[in-house]
Amino acid sequence: MHPDNKKIFLIKVVHQQLGNLKNMVDREKKQSTSIHFIEWIRELKKQNSFSAAIEFFIKTADYPVLYFEYQSTQDWLSLKHSCHTPIANQSLCFRLHESDASYEPTQLYNPKEIPLFHSQVQKLMGTNEYKCFPLVFNKKIIAIFTWVSDSLIVKDQLFILNNYVKDFLWKEKWEKENSRDELIGCLNGKFFLKELFVEFSRARRLQLPLSLILLKLDQLNILKSTYGIYKPEIFIKTLANNLITDSRAYDIFGFWPQEGHLGIILPHTTERGAGIKAEKIRWSVQSSDFSKVFPLHPRLTLSLALAEYPRVSRSADSLFRSTLKALSFALCECGGNMTTVATPTVGFKPDFSISQEEIHHLRDLT
Numbered sequence: 001m002h003p004d005n006k007k008i009f010l011i012k013v014v015h016q017q018l019g020n021l022k023n024m025v026d027r028e029k030k031q032s033t034s035i036h037f038i039e040w041i042r043e044l045k046k047q048n049s050f051s052a053a054i055e056f057f058i059k060t061a062d063y064p065v066l067y068f069e070y071q072s073t074q075d076w077l078s079l080k081h082s083c084h085t086p087i088a089n090q091s092l093c094f095r096l097h098e099s100d101a102s103y104e105p106t107q108l109y110n111p112k113e114i115p116l117f118h119s120q121v122q123k124l125m126g127t128n129e130y131k132c133f134p135l136v137f138n139k140k141i142i143a144i145f146t147w148v149s150d151s152l153i154v155k156d157q158l159f160i161l162n163n164y165v166k167d168f169l170w171k172e173k174w175e176k177e178n179s180r181d182e183l184i185g186c187l188n189g190k191f192f193l194k195e196l197f198v199e200f201s202r203a204r205r206l207q208l209p210l211s212l213i214l215l216k217l218d219q220l221n222i223l224k225s226t227y228g229i230y231k232p233e234i235f236i237k238t239l240a241n242n243l244i245t246d247s248r249a250y251d252i253f254g255f256w257p258q259e260g261h262l263g264i265i266l267p268h269t270t271e272r273g274a275g276i277k278a279e280k281i282r283w284s285v286q287s288s289d290f291s292k293v294f295p296l297h298p299r300l301t302l303s304l305a306l307a308e309y310p311r312v313s314r315s316a317d318s319l320f321r322s323t324l325k326a327l328s329f330a331l332c333e334c335g336g337n338m339t340t341v342a343t344p345t346v347g348f349k350p351d352f353s354i355s356q357e358e359i360h361h362l363r364d365l366t
Contacts, residue, residue: 050168063149108141133158192254200316207352211274213264214327215304218336220260271308278304278339303330307342310350
């Protein structure tokens with residue numbers, strides 16, 4: 001073979017081997033990326049809330065990324081999360097209409113068209129070459145991701161993330177719209193406890209008393225076995241509606257259908273005021289004739305329990321458990337038809353004390 005031809009042949013062989021090596025590296029890289037992507041999806045599915053899924057995406061990103069939440073009612077964008085991006089001394093929240101008269105909501109689908117947003121991201125990321133991905137739920141934009149990366153896998157991750165978090169958001173929306181028990185008309189147990197936490201926090205902050213009452217019909221199981229499930233629940237509905245009518249506008253009612261418990265949150269109410277209200281409820285039922293509704297059981301009774309913050313607890317959860325324990329004592333140990341009061345444990349120190357003069361000015365008798 002001619003030396004020149006031999007040289008050309010060797011060059012072709014080397015190029016071919018380099019090409020094969022490159023293809024092999026690309027295949028391995030692609031396979032490695034695929035494995036990483038599958039593992040990422042598997043870990044994403046372990047996140048049990050909307051915020052947890054968002055934080056997981058931010059934490060696992062290997063590139064600069066920003067996460068802005070959009071509040072449509074107030075029309076502002078707020079930077080909630082960032083990764084590999086300096087954010088010190090930067091404006092992290094801005095109102096769109098107030099800052100830019102030319103702003104239109106449709107621009108959120110391509111936020112680079114919003115001058116204010118573009119300038120903010122440019123400062124934070126230090127480049128004009130960034131990409132955006134709007135997070136959409138129920139045909140509305142709720143957040144915007146921006147990132148700097150040439151990786152093709154980013155959009156796939158965001159697409160999967162968007163679909164995954166929608167499940168949480170639909171669940172939250174459904175629960176919010178169905179926060180009230182359909183039959184009774186007051187809050188269901190889950191949202192009642194949420195309201196208890198809110199009111200407890202407010203009571204602690206303002207150093208005002210808060211009382212909780214739980215009550216149950218003593219003959220509930222007998223009525224269900226005799227008249228079926230529906231009729232006793234209609235009775236409880238009527239009882240709850242009468243209690244709501246006779247209570248203050250800011251008292252909060254809840255119902256647990258399986259246990260048959262009714263709950264009442266009494267803001268600004270001491271143990272004394274809650275006790276008077278509980279006894280009024282008990283005597284109103286005990287002194288009534290229900291023969292037209294339940295022919296075999298004309299006389300019905302209630303068991304009630306109450307607890308007051310700050311007297312017996314230092315948390316909403318403890319307040320609820322103390323009241324539930326007192327109700328169990330009234331039902332199981334005392335045979336029902338009575339009001340029990342939760343007492344503090346030995347050595348318990350309340351968050352604050354309430355004087356008799358303060359109790360008088362609360363006017364907590366309902």
